[in-house]
Amino acid sequence: MARPNDEVEALLREYADLLAITGGDAFKARAYEKAARAIGGHPADISALDADGLREIPNVGRSIAEKVTEYLRTGRIGLVEERRARIPAGVRELITIPTLGPKKALRLYEDLHISSVSELAAAVEADALADLKGFGEKTQDNIRHGIELLRRAGARVPLARATDTAEGIVAGLSGVTGCRRCAYAGSLRRMRETVGDLDVLVAAKRSAPFMDALCELPVTAEVVVRGSKKTSVRTAEGLQVDLRVVPPESWGAAMQYFTGSRAHNIRTRTIAVHQGLKLSEYGLFDTGSGEPVASRTEEDVYARLGLPWIPPTLREDRGEIEAGLRGELPEVVTERDIRGDLHTHTDLTDGLASLETMVEAAAERGYAYYAVTDHAPGLSMQRMTDEKVLAQRERLRELDGTRRRMRLLHGTELNIGPEGEVDWPEEFLAGFDLCVASLHSHFGLARGAMTRRLVRACENPYVNVVGHPTTRLIGRRPGVDADWDEVFAACARTGTALEVNAQPDRLDLCDADILRAREHGVKFAVNSDAHSVPHLGQLRYGVGTAQRGWLTCDDVINTWPLTRLRRFLRKGGRH
């Protein structure tokens, strides 16, 4: 289940959106947004806090603290519900379309009574926007394109949200008497970046208690089908959950079967057939006698097929079967292998927590090293200065080694300018232990210019990591256009690592790009890009993505011991 912090964050964000749509004081809407972010990023569970405790969270004042306590007491916020009654939910949905903000959404609603994305799509097709003030030809093109982007993401749910929901359901069902095993399978277990539905498995002798329990979970909004082997429900956010209860002896076969992918299963079943076996969700059986051969664990099933256990993130029929048969399956990187995070922020720029708080939380994660990489001055909204970053470095050096002897690296996230230039001159960059460099503007450059820009950034002797290289936002913005093979080659040549950014709406590079970059011999850094303490834990989505890209520890620089990492950061010359 989502933390209460996340629930409140979502509610306050909704209220901020509704305020922005209905106009009035724009700063008030901003205030709610800031408070939402602060509460979502607050490390402690807010349901344990009273109004005074809440007010200690930055950007939470008297009024918002009252609304939060109202929510914690009653499960609702009256003022939010009042606003909801005035603005249909579909109008808020309109501002999820890229390039459509609150002002245009309100105009569409007031002038044309459009209150959903599908109504807007129909209106655009019918050319009904032509006479609307402020909606020219280009705007309509942008809307059409934006809707297309949303549709392509479809009804699929982002990985992190699906994980929260699934973990809540697994926790709920694990407590039911008679539960031997409970886990989620499907594309979520394979860590696809978006998830269409959830597959939850239970191993137990009697199924009815689990079917009942699922139907009664608070997250369940609607029961789709209710049977003895399978029950499907839909959550309030529209995610379908399929629960299957299998006999304990079928657990491994069922996990293998329901984890997929379909393509991977077709391969395993074909291998079974060639060996005179039949593979189903109940087990591996001898075709002739019908006798069970293996089913209790996934390892048993794979072993009987002549395969090692294959990590779920590899089960896409992208060569894992062949590699397994040859005994050459990669030992993919795991979260335990990560020795440090190399891209994180503090409240010196747009992070929520202080340097001390972030360092403390990182140490608790057991990291051997940790880099602080606040934004550079080019991102002017962050108001970074030489003085501020140098003062931070001084403080960081004092803290270095004091928290479980974790070593601190002082870095920065540079902005890659349109020509590939970065914020500071080389003599200033030399003072950093490492530099991440990212695109934050000029996303629309033509392919050639974009490629040259990225290659130039890699050629900078102080740029160690290209952050969120394509800058895509899943379901909202495609990545920039570049000749990626040329960029990857430049990374390999110059000793510049590519980031696997773990933010769940980025996952950038994505699995397919990682596979391609890996062919060039590029090294990678799996980073959280954390802006708050809870964000540090999102690293696991980056690790999952790295696994989907077949990365091993040798490929990932932040699994290396510090001495090897430091050697890499010198980029074959600088020191």
Added chain:
DNA sequence: GCCGTTTTCGGCCCGACTGTTTTCAGTCG
């Protein structure tokens, strides 16, 4: 609505980009 103070008002990350306008509004990072 929050916050900080030269503290109970007046500012609030600020600039770029886009498209529509013709001097600016809306959106974005």
